[in-house]
Amino acid sequence: MKHDVILRAAYAHEKETLYRLVTQDETWTQFNGPYFPYQTPTMEEFGYDLFARMSEGKEMRVIVYNELPVGSVSYYWECQSTRWLEMGVIIYDSKYWNKGIAIQALRQWITHLFEQLDIARVGLTTWSGNPRMMACAEKLGLRQEARLRKVRFYQNTYYDSVKYGVLREEWFEALNI
Structure with missing residues (x-):
């Protein structure tokens, strides 16, 4: 199978390109937890926050599709002492949505x-207002582990928080490793 997608750390010379991306x-902000406040970062803010994390390449990496940066993957600790890790994915440019890149x-x-x-x-947590992310999680074989009903209020509508997860043994068994 040809791999159109690679994950890598950001290159130093990509700061302006990734900022524009x-x-x-x-449009991505309408699906990535829009109930949390978002403000477009300045180039300076982008440089010391998001770009720094992308450049380090440990907790966040750039998604490259056919040699073009299109998004990012990341993880964060919900509770590091108990090894509870959550991950996320964003395809920033909406013209690259629905191509299977996130999967x-x-x-x-x-x-x-x-x-x-x-x-x-x-783990992966999303909300019922993002059906593409829910479908992505399910296609990957993640199990819906929780649905917290009507806990996200956005544009005068209540949405559910939906939590997915996969165990190490389930993941490698599905990959036949």
Whole structure:
């Protein structure tokens, strides 16, 4: 199978390119937890926050599709002392949505996380207002572990918080490793 998607750390010379990617088409903010406040970062803010994390390449990596940066994958600790890790994916440019890029990226990212970190589970939390992310999680074989009903209020409508997860043994069994 040809791999159209690679994950990598950002290159130093990509700061302006990645800044434009994140800020030029902000449609992604309507699906990535829009109930949390978002403000377009300045180039300076982008440089010391998001770009710094992308450049380090540990907790966040750039998604490259056919040699073009299109998004990012990341993880964060919900509770590091109990090894509770959550991950996320964003395809910033909406013209690259619905191409299976997020699925390819997350497949690589989940494998990487299990190979590099001493964890038993990888989680992904989304909301019922993002049906594409829910479908992505299910296509990857993540199980819906919780649905917190009507806990996200956005544009005068209540939405559910939906939590997915996969255990290490389930993941590698599905990959036949």
